Amino acid sequence: MLQHDVLIVGSGLAGMRAALEVSEDPSLDVAILSKVHPLRSHSGAAQGGIAASLGNSAEDSWDLHMFDTVKGGDFLVDQNAAELLAREGPENIFELEHMGCAFSRDEQGRVAQRRFGGHTAPRACYAADRTGHAVLTVLFEQLLRRGVKVYSEWYALDLVVRDRVCQGIVAYDILTGQIEAIAAKAVMFGTGGYGRAFRVTTNAFASTGDGVVMAYRSGVPLEDMEFVQFHPTGLQGSGILLSEAARGEGAHIVNSDGYRFMADYAAGRMELAPRDIVARAEQSEIEAGRGVTDLQDSVFMDLRPIGEERIRYALPSVLHLARDFAGIDPLVDPVPIQPTAHYSMGGIPCDINGQVRLKDQDDAPIVGFFAAGEASCVSVHGANRLGTNSLLEAVVFGRRSGRGILDVVKDLEPTSIDEGDMARAIGEVDKHLRADGPEKVGAIRAELRDTMMDKCGVFRTDEQLHEALADVKSYQERYERSSIDDHGQTFNTDLLDAVELGHMLEYAEVIVSGAIARQESRGGHARRDFPERDDDNWFKHTLAYREEDGPRLEYCAVNMEPQHREAFPLQERTY
């Protein structure tokens, strides 16, 4: 059994920021474990920016940032968390800047800021259109400087929790195929989102919700899983992200008539309305027969109004992505785009210090278990996240989790993992290596992704959601009869694909179940059959507990108690 004081699972922004904070105490033994090398983490794919009310471009304040976040999240935002996000934003940006982050500069040499959807001030600090990459890189550099231990290309299989006390994890060394127990007094999950269950997605192949499902299996409920953000500007077909920065810089979105249809949906903000609203507007135009290209499944984003020089300087990645992956030169032609599954608002419930809590009547903690970033649900994004708030959340709450761990870890007892704790993980790997069933992982996964996209996508109905649930159940059964080709020990990615599909099938059921139950439209969850927001019945977070025959749903209240100001009252969300 391997042992550390603190083990961080996941090496994106949240995980690395937490590890950096914990490493401030040299007496603590901290390690990071990740199924990909830290520099491959999906945080690096974030493009447009990281929000903070620096006020470098125009007057701004944390109150305003908090309000935009709460409204952007359709008021399902825990206001104590949104307050912290906004208040601690600037100091976190300056800290990253002091670490060497390659932020683009304004004429005064300060961190440059640009406009972004749903934000009333130009608040997005950016590094051209590769902001996530710039922040991820600088955090990894500083971890190297500190000499933090990294288990690179290790895959966590199980979280071990005994009597609501976290013991550590069971992990699989991808290089050797060995399964090891890693005990730790404190474990933090920064394992990312779960967008891979959708056919059209911006997410990396790695974004398979592993951490979320491990927590779920260990008895932790999952919060607000039905809220999945569809980003309005995915490249047609692949769903590869074209940054919202394009719209921030002035790109237009038009339908087959060449009409800037956002005038009909959010006249006050046009293309810079929040993502859920723009995505729904696009989907509505497409369904009304005003889509573009032969398939009529997309609309056009036109970057030409921005001007060639500015596109080249501020949006080089957008330019390259359109050229490399769609064969379109945005300097010459508009780019076909469509809604693409992008961000997971739901996740592992935790408090503002990253402490995982059941959010039941006693609000009981899982001692020694923390979460931050997209895998967690603080809930700072509520029903819909604003662009550039995710990187900020990962950094702010990664740091807060690190501090939360520092606050308690020395009082925690040493933990241990025995053979019984490892049995499930060993059994799972063994089962896949021995299975000889007729079903193939790739085929089931493709069908799952179709189901989730077509029946649990931008717009949802009771009928389609029930079909989706039946589909998912049937895929779960077929999965039991699946087999893989690779039975080796070394770098067996075939095996990992199978394990990941198991996770996707598990959380897909939670998404669909939550969506069926929530009979209203709020943020990223849009029901055709219940088009209005229903605060009387649904102003509450969903909590899904794992039971034998599927998730059991309960609910908890939204936090309306910020520390430094009054809560923003519920209001109609128009732009």
Added chain:
Amino acid sequence: MAEQRFIIQRYDPDSAESYREEFSLDVQPGQTVLDCLNAIKWEQDGTLSFRMSCRHAICGSCAMKVNGSSMLACQTQVSEAVELGDPVEVAPMGNQTVIKDLVVDTTKFVAQFERAETWLEPHEDQEPPEREYRQTVEDFDHWSHASTCIHCGACYSDCTVAAVDEKFLGPAALAKAYRFVMDSRDSKREERLKFLAETEGGIWDCTRCYMCVQACPKDVLPMDAIMELRALSIEAGYTNNHGSRHHKGFASGVRKRGRLDEASLPIQSVGITRLLTLNIDAHKEMLGYTPGAIRLLKTRKLLEAAKRHGASQDGREHIQRIFEEVEAEKHHHDVDADAFAAEFETALGSG
């Protein structure tokens, strides 16, 4: 839709067997090499192993050799690959040990960043400002391209020096070192330049073959960064090394004679003072030139080189003027190593 053949270099770690395997599949227009590898893995042979994640050229996982050159599989259209060779040959990256199929051991590559300490070293003696450090747009634009490295290893895979020298820090780590040398927030500029100029496998080991710039899927331009580091290290006075002595000997020979003085260059590179003081390493280095010198003697090239006295008077004067102009320029601007080199080559041509 058209059928496309792929030949994939495989390695089975259990049997330690290497082999090439052909696969055929239908390819749609717009599909990338990674799309095809995934289709092969998911539909034909699940044992095929490779790294991949973001599939849009930012995570850096899927660098491999396609028809002999290193690139990101996700960023390479099959239609482009076919232009380089049909069937499309896919092989693991070079200069690294293969673990399985297209997966290589990146330990050595990653360790180079640690060796070059490519992270910001803040000023210890002063508190950081309350807000951000100020950096001008021009300052930022000068080095930010080098910060776009996604650590994919494509440059290292195609590096001709890494192929023969395990100790070479490699294009990616050197470009990243350059980024910190140039960043005004860093406190270790001098130490970095000294290290990069003097360590074994540092900036002077690059042969300027340009492969790294060609392989890089981003805008890092590693070789340009290395050349700029050379100029900066000479400026900073780190000249007590083979590379900069060679540079200096090269330039002074041209300045004096109006042409390259091949006969005396080795002596100048090793260092006359070091040779006279019987520095053992210097004499070993000198011995290293012997096989080449013998070859030159055999072909009478060295003799010819020694016999020639240099360029014509006109040519020499022209070259002198170039040196003077470049020196005057240096007082006004940062040294532009490439411009310097280009002028040099023009001068040699006219000499």
